[in-house]
Amino acid sequence: MSLSNDLRTYCIIGDPIDHSLSPAMHNAAFKMLKVNCTYIAFRIGKDELEAGLASLRKINIAGFNVTMPHKVTIIPLLDELDETCIKIGAVNTVNNENGKFKGYNTDIHGFIEPIKRRKIDLKNKTVLLIGSGGAARAAITALMDESVGKIVIANRNVEKSQVLNDICKRQNIYTELVILEDSSKYASNADLIVNATPIGMKGEDSILKAEHINSDCVVYDLVYRPMQTGLIRSANEAGATVIYGYEMLLEQGIKSFEIWKQMKAPSDIMKKTIAEDFIYK
Helix, strand or coil: CCCCCCCEEEEEEECCCCCCCHHHHHHHHHHHHCCCEEEEEEECCCCCHHHHHHHHHHCCCCEEEECCCCCCCCHHHCCEECHHHHHHCCCCEEEEECCEEEEECCHHHHHHHHHHHCCCCCCCCEEEEECCCHHHHHHHHHHHHCCCCEEEEEECCHHHHHHHHHHHHHCCCEEEEEEHHHHHHHHCCCCEEEECCCCCCCCCCCCCCHHHCCCCCEEEECCCCCCCCHHHHHHHHHCCEEECHHHHHHHHHHHHHHHHHCCCCCHHHHHHHHHHHHHHC
16 A cells, blocks of 8 residues: 555554554555555553644544543543443544544444344343443443343442443443452352453453353453453353453444444454464464
C-alpha cells in the first residue's frame, strides 16, 4: 500500500498498550481491502487523556479504539455519543465525523456474540462478574438483554460497583455486590463467570482455582493476552466451558471497522491475524 496525502490513520489509545493485537488485526483488514489506511498504538496514560485527545484532533485522526483506563473517563471529552454509550456510560470506539469525535460502544456486541455462537442460554442464570470498569459495563448491558436471573459483582472497591448495580436495578436484575477476595465463595454456584479486570494480563495466577469452578459453568476471560490466563487454566482443569478473550476482541473489532469504513469487514483475515499471533509469538 503506497503512502499518499489521502492516507487515513486510525489508532488505539490506552495504557498499557504494547500488548494490543488491534494494530495487526486492522492493518491486515486494510491491506486485504486495499484501502489507504493504517492503524497504530498510541499510549496515553491515565492523567494524559485530555492532552492526548487534543493531539489526535490536531492530526485529524480518522478514528480510534479506546481501552483501559479510558473507556469511561473519555465520555465528557467527546463531541457526540451513540445511544449505546449513553446507555452504559462507556466508549470503546470513536469515529471522526466531519471533525467531530463521536463515541460508540462495540464491546456489547463483541462480548455477547461468542456466547450466542455457542447457543448458551443465560435466561434466569447466575453470573459472577469480576470487575466494574468499562468492559464490565458492556458485559452487564449485554447480559441484561439475555434475561439473566442474578449478577454477583465482585470488585476490590465495592463502592465502585454501585454504578453497575444501579444499571441493573433499572432493568429489574437482581444483583449482589461483594469484595474481590470473596469471589471464590460465589464461583461454584455461578453458571457464567466473567473476568472483566486486567488480572491475568501479566501472567499472574487467578484468584479462582479449579476447585472453585463447577464443570457445568461457562468461564469467559476478557483478557486476551496471554490466551491461557490463570483463570482459563483453572477453568480447563475444572472441565468448564471456556470462552477466550480474543473472541471478544475480534467481534468488537469487526464492528469498529464497519463503523469507520462503512463496509463489511474482512472477518476471516482479521481472525487469521489474531490466531497467527498466538501461534508464532
